[in-house]
């Protein structure tokens with residue numbers, strides 16, 4: 463049923479252009495999918511007639527939000543520097559310009575040189591780090607930042623809340639970094655340009671560049687160097703030597719135990735209700751005459 467509704471809607475939107483539109487039916491149907499995504503109810507006709515009433519798109523019912531990163535020059539000039547659409551990858555400059563028409567443009571602000579006071583990064587700093595990193599910074603991991611945590615490369619508060627000491631790790635790699643650290647575990651080191659050097663328990667080192675920094679060199683410009691006054695290294699980590707807590711029972715065992723407990727509890731309640739009801743009957747009515 464849903465598929466039929468979608469088919470009908472695609473057909474209806476694809477039919478909103480004139481016969482002179484240069485696209486094939488299949489191309490119009492493909493474009494109709496984009497129109498649905500933008501909550502539009504028609505396609506913009508591409509026929510040669512400049513007076514064609516179908517040239518403009520009937521307005522979308524609501525605004526949609528898509529984040530697309532590009533250099534200023536891509537938007538304001540005919541620069542061919544591509545943009546980046548998270549989840550879809552690199553986009554040609556022409557696509558970026560057409561997407562930017564009528565869209566709200568927000569500059570990515572480069573972070574301040576001073577560290578921030580708290581543990582949590584401010585919204586502008588988080589924004590900068592998301593675009594700089596784009597993905598988990600563990601070697602070989604491409605989990606998008608939307609599924610990542612911000613990690614203080616040196617544990618806070620020794621490690622400051624500062625772009626030169628923060629990067630994204632997905633949950634799995636964040637746990638490995640946090641719990642399997644120390645001389646027999648994994649250690650990492652960060653450079654002000656966002657480069658991360660991870661050292662494995664075997665002593666091998668792996669260097670990763672920030673994905674956003676590779677695409678947009680402005681984002682890889684070194685942020686202010688970090689100076690930690692206390693001189694305490696990662697040895698100060700409270701997690702040093704700690705191991706990841708292990709479950710003693712499986713999730714399934716936990717679930718069964720919980721269900722059993724609730725069932726027993728329910729049986730107890732039912733038995734108590736029944737006992738009270740029988741007591742009430744005995745007190746209220748005479749025994750039956752048979």
Ligand SMILES: [Zn+2]
Nearest residue numbers: 480507509514
């Ligand atoms: Zn037309």
Ligand SMILES: [Zn+2]
Nearest residue numbers: 598603632635
């Ligand atoms: Zn990862």
